[in-house]
Amino acid sequence: MNFRSLIFLLFSCVAFAQHNQFPSAKADSIVKRIQLPVIPSYQINVVKLGAKGDSLSDNKKAFDKAMALCKKNNGGTIIVPKGIYKINGPIHFVSNVNLKIEKGAKIKFSDNPQDYLPMVLTSWEGTMLYNYSPLIYAYECNNIAITGEGIIDGEGGKTWKSFKTKENTGKNLSRDMNHNSVPIKDRKFGEGYFLRPQMIQFFNCKNILVENIRIENSPFWCLHLLKSQSITVRGISYKSLNYNNDGIDPEYAKDVLIENVNFDNGDDNVAIKAGRDHEGRANTATPSENIVIRNCNFKGLHGVVIGSEMSAGVQNVFVENCKTAGYLKRGIYIKTNADRGGYIRNIFVKNIKLDEVEDCLYITSNYHGEGKGFQSDISNIHFSDISCNKASESGIVIQGFADKKIRNISLNNIEIKSAKNAISNENAENVLMTDVFIGKRATVPTAVTH
The missing domain is CATH 2.160.20.10 (Single-stranded right-handed beta-helix, Pectin lyase-like)
Known part of the structure; x- marks a missing residue:
């Protein structure tokens, strides 16, 4: 060099x-x-x-x-x-x-x-x-x-x-x-x-407020923010436990604030999407972007998910000051596969408190092992100040492709007190870890005794 x-x-x-x-x-x-x-x-x-x-x-x-x-x-x-x-x-x-x-x-x-x-x-x-x-x-x-x-x-x-x-x-x-x-x-x-x-869909709408209501027993996704912008969702609560009862689905959505929400859902709490496959890739002018999620209580399948339908791209997502109010399968879940294309970038997650999960932080380019020809670009993902009491499977998972690596991942001040598997990291480059503890935190080394 x-x-x-x-x-x-x-x-x-x-x-x-x-x-x-x-x-x-x-x-x-x-x-x-x-x-x-x-x-x-x-x-x-x-x-x-x-x-x-x-x-x-x-x-x-x-x-x-x-x-x-x-x-x-x-x-x-x-x-x-x-x-x-x-x-x-x-x-x-x-x-x-x-x-x-x-x-x-x-x-x-x-x-x-x-x-x-x-x-x-x-x-x-x-x-x-x-x-x-x-x-x-x-x-x-x-x-x-x-x-x-x-x-x-x-x-x-x-x-x-x-x-x-x-x-x-x-x-x-x-x-x-x-x-x-x-x-x-x-x-x-x-x-x-x-x-x-x-249940509720805002489609091609602008200047939206959903505040303080309770959503129960939805047939499908609960609140779908489709091709809409300038959206505030705050103070709402859920008890919706049927199939595919995602709490909030921003899709091709822009400028969204989700705050002080109490989730209790039969699927993802927040699932950020941006169209599927060919149609999504044809709509790259309208990615899902500029989404702030803060001060929420998660309960359901997953806390915050990006994907798997994200073919127009997802960028500039900020998640902070959230905690679990019950079981989650995964805390933060970024998922795509080789049918999607598109990108996921500039994702910032800070100050998240998880209790018991299956996997704490999970990033995969190979969701369900499906697809070919349209690998997604995942880069600039940043996690900081995250605690988890127990991961029954994995603490941190990063799965890229050998010819399409996940890039620029930072993990700072992460503590997972117990995990069956600590870290699974494959086909990723420039992964920066600072103060990451999985399992019992080491202290000073023991001395040799005679």
């Missing part, structure tokens, strides 16, 4: 070391530019429109009328007072509306799939298509909110739950259409295909 190369290498290592600290100023700048929705002063109480909170009456017409009145008045607040309001069909938002579900109020959706037709343009596991309407659906809306201390119940544990065992034909067809660039207008699913709808 010549002198010039040595200087460059030293400079690169120093630069990497200097930039692996948690960049609080960058996270703060994202939060500062996120705009809360501006809602006009008009208000309408659904009871005045004939809604009955008796858990039996169908209140679809009253809620539709409330939304229509808000549209006529260029927006406003729909008040849902104490009671259980059954709704046989979806709520479709218009712009400039706050759906305020007051304490003691519950919206309980029907679980009759026919109620969620006609189909709407949506997405299913990373592929755009037409399917059953999400239970709450906002398409191309600005300044929208769901607030209050009430409950949204998706009634997902019976009919919708039964769809899981029947979904493979529809799921595989959707992926074939993705890979073969079938026009979206020709991707018609709905009845007979058994693809469950999301």
